[in-house]
Amino acid sequence: MRKNSIRSRIQWRLIPLILSCWVGASALVYFGTRSELRDALNAQADIMATIIARMQSDEIDAADFGKGLERYEDDYLIRIWSPDGQFLFDSQTTLLDGSFAFPRATKPAELGPEWRQSEYHMQSGGRILIARLKEETNELILQVTLTSLLPLALAFLGSILAVLLFVRNGLMPLTQLSDELANRTAAELKDLPDQDQAEELQPIVTSLNGLFDRIRGLLARERRFVDDAAHELRTPLTVIKAQCQSIDPATLDAETKQRLDSVVEGVDRITQLSARLLDQARAEQPAPRMSTVKVAPLLRGVLADLMLQAEEAGVTVELLCMDEPVILCASDDLRVILRNLVENAIKFSADPGRVCVTLKTDFLAVEDNGPGVPEDQRLHVFDRFFQMPETEAARMRRGAGLGLSIVMSLSQRNGMLVSVTDSVELAGACFRLDFSQAKP
Template identity: 40%
Template sequence: MSSKNRPDTRNSIRSRIQRRLIPVIVLSWLSAMALAAVHAFVEIDEAVSANLLNLNHATARVFQTRIDTNYPSNIPLEDLEDEDEFYLLVLGPDGSLIYASHPKLTLPVSEQDGPFQWNGWTMMQNHSAAGHLIIAGQFNEERDELLGSLILSTSLPMLLALGVLLFGVLVLVRNGLRPLQTLSDLLIRRDPQRLDALDVDHQPSELKPIVSALNGLFSRVTRFMERERKFIDDAAHELRTPLTIIKAQCQTFDTDDLNAENRQRLRNLIEGVDKATALSASLLAQARADRPMASQSTFDPEPLARQAIQDLTQSQGDLVAAADLHSITPLNITMSPEDLRLILRNLLENAALHGGRPAHVRLELSSEGTTGLIAVEDNGPGIPVDRHQQVFQRFFRSGRHQGTGLGLSIVRAAAERNGITVTITKGKTLNGARIELRIPQADNINR
């Protein structure tokens, strides 16, 4: 996809929601993890203090028992390694050393019983009932390792939960905005001729005001276009009557009484009236082609094609030397018969006007698989490839012939509202222009 066609995600609702929601979730997660870490630190610190206090009390009971049973007060000490994680010191009432788990450590005695910190240790000091001073301690590194292990074991599942939560947010935001994308796709695929109201009842409540506003816009556009078409229709009708009267009056002149110059002026006047009459008829046809789609039916187009060929030879007999119908394959198409009649008349008249002199016109009915094909060819010079789209514009004239410039515009308008594809190629038989209509066939056609 090119950069021009790539949607601007900076202004998308989904991106805005995600940019605001994801940081809130991440910050909330980090805050929760920080609070959990602080709470774990406090709990572990309290647990260490409680354990040390329990150790003090247990030690006090042991030494009290020894004293009561006349055990020797001087207990042999074991020289434990300095890196041992727990520390225990017992001093007698007279300050003599009874037990020290770390003899090499010189431990200061606090003035008050209770917990205190010393040189990376958490200490708990108490006096027993017999007057023994008991100090128990735990190395802080052990506590920190326990805290780190606890935070790590908690963070891993929390990180997984955060990833699942963020993924869920992305999916839920996308799914939540899916009705908006569905509405957008519906409007993109909607035929320009369709201005009927969209369904409001089955829309989410957030989209109902938008859909209602669109329906109001469709209604206003429909009324505006109907007024424009009615104006063109009325103008074309109003022009036909005075033009017919003018031409009738011109034809009452006795050309034998006119000199050569006046006879030429009269011919030019009649020719101008004919052009104005043709233009009013084309404007009327264009207005009808731009109306909402007429009722459709399924039918065989061959009778209409034969009638169109017959009408062409009668109206354009001075231009057309041969007009042939070639029904190669029976067709059974679904569209508006009036629109097909309008399309065939304008295609055949266009072929007669732009064909050779004299013109040869070929109307072909065939099929391509499940698609019906109606093609009109002429023996003219053809249409250059760079003008294949331009010729469908209103009032476009090639310069060689002075038609109304509305024929192919009428064809495309009537074709599009029936879902028909119109293409221009080089003629296969007459080597001029070939205009093809591809029409889906009904399912009940006999192959």
């Protein structure tokens, strides 16, 4: 069984293709050169046959000439002189019609520098001149060279394209691994599959899985610490508050009573902080199992739970429009999102305050008549521990600065979008929860 290897993927695709390219190029060189030289040699044979026939005072039948004769007939020159210098023969009588194509020179030098000449002396004293045009010789060399180089150039180009194509194809496992890592969210720390990975990627995948395991352990220890700290704080805080509430205010003077109220208020704020820390720890955990959730009943329950808090703060909560959307999310996450949005609106409302909640098929809007969120702070309002400038009433109900951060984390985990704009209806802030992408 062949190993799944990037090196093998490239080699076993590239080597046969390059070999095929060079075999094809060699075949083209062979057949192209053979054809070019065959035409030249056949033309030479036709010329020689014509010369021999004319020396016998005869002519060759024109039907016997090959196609290359017309191309090469003017390239060759053969002249013969007798011992007494008498001109006996000139091959440049046009081979087909018998007319002279060139003047009859008596000396080889008279042919000019454009001819490549060879002169032979016979024992009887006669002379033979054989000449060939240099330009035609160079052209033949060029034709043969081009016939050889063009297929090699095509083979080289094909090899380059093959290298680019198959290297890209061979590195596909690395690209797929990179894409998988790039598409993961920060909270997605599950192990990478290592069963079908390429041999060269196995050490990388193993190291990454080990890193993910260490990060999971670190986050788990951090969550346990926050969870344990919040739980450990809750019990003594409950005891302290119970002890404070057991004191009869009628037995206290005004200053002591004010101090006692401050202690109870501080305990309430620490209790709220511990609850927020728990919510934040849960928000940073991997997404729980999703299910179809009816938003309207959940919203009604949240508003009912916060009604007493709103009344104590002098805030009127109104439900302006209620559709019946059904979305795919974690029910507990959505409950925390809704509670934090409405609670935040109650805290930052004016005095007297007003909060309007609108539920539509694709979104939820929570508006208040508070100071709103300045445009330059809207990018930071969802940061941890971010605090807005508060009204006096809001300062008395100051939170831990985690509520909107929890909303953002839980919204992203459930495929929702949360944003803040100005409220048209109440002139305060409008927090919009878009769950159009969380449809079942």
